[in-house]
Structure formats: structure tokens, C-alpha cells
Amino acid sequence: MDAYIYDAIRSPRGRGRKDGALNEVTALRLSAQILDAVVARSGLPSDAVEDVIWGNVTQVGEQGGCLARAAVLASGLSEAVPGLSINRFCASGLEAVNMAAAQVAAGTARGIIAGGVEMMSRVPMGSDGAALAADPSVAMGRYFVPQGIAADLIATEYGFSRDALDALAVESHARAVTAWAEGRFDGSVVPVRDVNGLEILARDEAIRPGTDMQALGALKPSFAEQGEVMPGFDAVALMRYPHLERIMHRHHAGNSSAIVDGAAAVLVGNAAFGEAHGLRPRARIRAMARVGCEPTIMLTGPVPATERALAAAGMALSDIDVIEVNEAFSSVVLRFQQAFDADPAKVNTNGGAIAMGHPLGATGAMILGTALDEMERQGAGTALATLCVAAGMGAATVIERV
DSSP states (O other), rough: OEEEEEEEEEEOOEEEETSSTTTSSHHHHHHHHHHHHHHHHHHHHHHOOOEEEEEEEOOOOGOSSOOHHHHHHHHHSTTTTTTEOOOOBBHHHHHHHHHHHHHHHHHHHEEEEEEEEEEESSOOOOTTTHHHHHHEEEEETTTTTOOOHHHHHHHHTTTTTTTHHHHHHHHHHHHHHHHTTTTTTTTOOOEEEOTTSSEEESSSSSOOTOOOOOHTSSSSSHHHHHHHTTOOOHHHHHHHOTTOOOOOOOOOOOOOOBOOOEEEEEEEEOOHHHHHTTTTOEEEOOOOOEEETTTTTOOTHHHHHHHHHHHHOOOOOOOSSSSEESSHHHHHHHHHHHTHHHHGGGGTTTHHHHHHHEEEEEHHHHHHHHHHHHHHHHOOOOOEEEEEEEEEEEEEEEEEOO
């Protein structure tokens, strides 16, 4: 049975700081707003969907305790709708959609809202702890290093210069500025409102118009001290990659993803669901994949995940018209382009997380929605969304217009 996407929306992304526009909004409130928005846009009864599958990475405090169910109860959805919170780190939002699609395809559900949220200004990344980092029984044997070291390891291993990393970041900002100026996000971004119903953010807040190579060139590498001095993670990485003389530290705040707040939702259902509610499908989910990969270099997962998704779809990358690769770090995207000899003009056409930000639990659903919008804007037939994932994983989804 086919699983279709009927709608995809997101919030604007607010800077993930105490002075960011969305800092006053809890993950619960933002999730409820996005759930209400997708229901209102589709004209659905409050009990039309059979589940809400919601990704969020730092599941502690106000983002803990099955946030998905709390969001259902805080929204206008019927209390008969359950909720499931999931965590596949940065791919959580995409994995939520993939899980929904799998249930629809299996015939165990007719319609599900899937997506995710992360309020990084309120619940800091890493504040929930991490067994992989904290427990030496796994950390030592798997040569654990933080993600920034892994990003620099990719740049070193695959030969990406500081200029190449910075150039991708400059292009990300330029494309995001153009996308907003041309209204490419107008149909999918839902403004966030405060408790009084007043609009507090309608556009992505982290984009820096005018970002250029000179500005980025002035920034110091962010992970050199962490790698070289304390606690010396370069030495750990080189135990796993002994053919390298040293780790070249080339990532900084300007060519790494921005820390932001945000949420996104995708309405997934079968043909009967759409017919029952007068909805026209925008795309069919053609293939999904998730993989594990080497956990020290960690962030190379988009390559094998894409290979697996394409194989499941019986396609090659040349068959894909629109490509979204999450810009966790510049080296992640450059490695994807290198591995597939991909045309950079087709990858992240509207900019990415370096410019607009990476709200961990929401990003996967966001980039899938961006791919859908861009596919329709271009009149294209196919799109791919893929993300690297902490601890050495990757996820990918292929969609096609109907």
C-alpha cells in the first residue's frame, strides 16, 4: 500500500539563545501550534489521524516524558489520538515520517502526523547525558570523539580545504536569502505566536545576509583545543585512523550548523485517508533507509543511507531532481557530493542548516518539506532528503510527485 504526503509545514527557526525570538516558547507549546496548524490547513476532524510520531533529541525536563503525547493534549487534537516520542538524534524528524509511512504502507494506520521539535535555547544539546560519551566501556572501545572532531576528521580524510568548507557556507547563506526573497518558503512556514496570539517570529532568524569568504576567514577553528589540548580527542581519532598524520581543524561557527529552535510536521496517509477527507496527495514516499556507520568519523551516514534508499527505489542519484543533505557541517555535504559526483547546484538549492539552523529533532521533517516544496516549484519528479546522525548512523527518504 502506498504512503502519501498530504502536507508539510514548519515553524521559522529562531536563534537558539536566551535572546532568540522563540526562547519564551516551550517545546510543548510550539509542538501544539504546529499540530494545530497542519490540522487546520487540511480541514481535518480532531480525531482523523491515528497517531502523532514526534522526534526530539534532548528528551529531558520540559522536552521529556513522551512530549508527543503531551503535545497532543495541549493541541486541538482529540484525546483519542496517542503520541510517540522518538530519538534517532539528528534524523529524528525524518525517522518519525519514515515510521509513519511504514505503518501506513503496512495497513496498520490510515493517517499519521509525524515530525519533531527542538528548543535548543531552553534545553541545551547534551543536557540529557550520553552513554556513548560517558561510559568508558563503550567510549574507549569505539574511539568516541565529539561531532566537531568527526567533522574535521572527514575534512582531513577526504581532503576538503578550509576554503572549500567556507565557500559552501557562503553559498548556503546566499541561497537562503534568495529563497526567502522569492517567497519559496511562504507556503510552508507557519508564524509562531505567543500566549496572547501575537506573532513573534515569521522568518528564519539565523541567516546572515552578506556572509562572505573574508568574514568566515577571520573565524578561528572551533574544535582545535578540544582535539589537541583537553581532553585530546585528536589522539583518539588517530588511533582509529592511524594513516593520518594529524587532524586538520577547519570547521568553525560559520561553516557548522546554527543552533536554533523550531518544529515541523508532515501529514502522511494512504489513498483512502485522502479520499475520506478531500485531500490531494502532494507526493508518494517511494523508499526509506537507515544505516549504521563507523562511529568515530560518525557523520558519513548520508552516503550509505542514500545508496540503500536508491537501491530500494531501483534508482540512481542521477534520477533524483532535488537533493537535501542536512548541513550539520560543511564537510558532510562535500563528502556526499564527492561520493556521488553530485551536481552542487542540485544540492540544498534553498540553503541549509549552516544558514537557517539545525533544530535537532525537527530538521529531518523540515528538509523533507523543503525538498517537497522545491520539487513542486521546479515541476520536478523526484527528491531525496538525507541526514548524518550522531554515533555513526544515517537516514534517507526518496519521494516522488503524484
